[in-house]
Amino acid sequence: MIRFDNVTKRFDDGTLAVESLNLQMASGELTVLVGPSGCGKTTTLRMINRLDEASAGSISVDGVDIRSRPATELRRGIGYVMQHSGLFPHRTIGDNIATVPRLLGWDRRQIARRVAELIELVGLNSDLAKRYPHQLSGGQQQRVGVARALAADPPIMLMDEPFAAVDPIVRKRLQDEFLALQARLGKTIVFVTHDIDEAIRLGDRVAVFESGGRLAQYDTPEALLAAPASEFVVDFLGAEPELKRLALVSAGRAEPIPAPMIAPGADWATAQAAAASAGTDWVLVVDEQQRLTGWHRLAAWSSEQTAKPNVFSRTVTRDDSLRAVLGALVDSPLGVVPRLDAEGRFDGLLGQASLNRALA
Ligand SMILES: Nc1ncnc2c1ncn2[C@@H]1O[C@H](COP(=O)(O)OP(=O)(O)O)[C@@H](O)[C@H]1O
Ligand SMILES: [Mg+2]
Incomplete structure (x- = not known):
């Protein structure tokens, strides 16, 4: 949908901000531009709505060169969230959000309805509409910035470090929301950040920039972590890339390991045979309804048939990440973690081999 062909931006003072950039951002996807400060992310973003004009090369939106359209008309279809929210300080929150609908000449009732709807959409209290930006917390201002950009329901959103000014806990919550x-709205979003973890969490695709506006790598977060294209990308991805990869994969995608299972009340010989075939010295107890009752270690098996199995203190569901699986694994006396389905039935046993295979 948005396409850069050999785009270069050199400012009047000679600064080369972006160099020969080729990039395609798909419709309905969230593309993240990430890189160190001064590497040309903001400039790249601002060229899309022509706040900065490319010095060479061409940019098209839906196959149409953006220079063939008047800038004001182009911008109507593009929401822009500026770094540090960029709210008008002397306008109320409601008036800030209403900026674009007013420019478009909507009637007052329609604008009021849209403002109320957006305030709710971004999770703010309707009382805030009458306040001024300085009367809001950083996190609330960021939400207003997002609401303002969404006001006229543009198909494209450009977001420049929208969550950078808030503390890590608020940032995590804003990211989740x-x-x-985005899962509901399905906008085409170009999102700038200098935070690689934010890029990996949010992006369908991530463009890593090097200083001088050169593209170091453009890939899905998983591919980026699995196969960084250069030393620069390796450094930028930071410590523990394996853990970051595990965080991106769901436990539902992991391949279970063989699980020795017996029914409740089964005898020792049955348990021993089950353990032998799986190469373990323990067995799981799973009942007819596929409920996991617990586990026995053979060495500790009592001659009493009624001995109660040990209970797993941690289990995972298909929606948990493999990083959560690893956390449960290191805390498990057997070095394995049961996966349960949505109904709480046993759905496979995960072990280190499951993690290895998922990353292979
Ligand atoms: N209006 C401008 N005039 C001259 N140089 C600029 C201008 N805007 C940005 N730059 C320079 O272009 C480079 C890229 O800036 P920018 O796109 O803001 O980087 P980022 O957003 O990645 O931090 C920097 O060296 C910056 O100083
Ligand atoms: Mg910037």
């Missing part, structure tokens, strides 16, 4: 919102 933003992902849920």
Whole structure:
């Protein structure tokens, strides 16, 4: 949908901000531009709505060169969330959000309805509409910035470090809400950040920039972590890339390991045979309804048939990440973690081999 062909931006003072950039951002996807400060992310973003004009090369939106359209008309279809929210300080929150609908000449009732709807959409209290930006917390201002950009329901959103100014806990919450919102709205979003973890969490695709506006790699977060294209990308991805990869894969995609299972009340010989065939010295107890009752270690098996199995203190569901699986694994006396389905039935045993295979 948005396409850069050999785009270069050199500012009047000679600064080369972006160099020969080729990039395609798909419709309905969230593309993240990430890189160190000064590497040309903001400039790249601002060229899309022509706040900065490319010095060479061409940019098209839906196959149409953006220079063939008047900038004001182009911008109507593009929401822009500026770095540090960029709210008008002397306008109320309601008036800030209403900026674009007013420019478009909507009637007052329609604008009021849309403002109320957006305030709710971004999770703010309707009382805030009458306040001024300085009377809001950083996180609330960021939400207003997002609401304002969404006001005229543009198909494209450009977001420049929208969550950078808030503390890590608020940022995580804003990211979660933003992902849920995007899952519903399906906008084409170009999102700038200098935070690689934010890029990996949010992006369908991530463009890693090097200084001088050169593209170091453009890939899905998983591919980026699995096969970084250069030393620069390796450094930028930071420590523990394996853990970051595990966080991106759901436990539902992991391949279970063989699980020795017996029914409740089964005898020792049955348990021993089950353990031998799986190469373990323990067995799981799973009943007819596929409920996992617990586990026995053979060495500790009592001659009493009624001995109670040990209970797993941690289990995972298909929606948990493999990083959560690893956390449960290191805390498990057997070094394995049961996966349960949505109804709480046993749905496979995960072990280190499951993690290895998922990353292979
Ligand atoms: N209006 C401008 N005039 C001259 N140089 C600029 C201008 N805007 C940005 N730059 C320079 O272009 C480079 C890229 O800036 P920018 O796109 O803001 O980087 P980022 O958003 O990645 O931090 C920087 O070296 C910056 O100083
Ligand atoms: Mg910037």
